Amino acid sequence: MAALIDAFIVRATLVPALMKLAGKANWWAPGWARRVHARAGLDESGGTLSTERERSLV
Incomplete structure (x- = not known):
């Protein structure tokens, strides 16, 4: 039971409701992880390279 x-x-009701209420606080990351993320040029649309980063690689 x-x-x-x-x-x-x-899991089906409370977690999604609390995530909606918390907003951006759900996606907290330590400072070092945010810096690595920014340096790698990753964006929040599924882990793809940002367009500026893609242009510099071509």
């Missing part, structure tokens, strides 16, 4: 409650109530 606990597994059903966890799967259907907590």
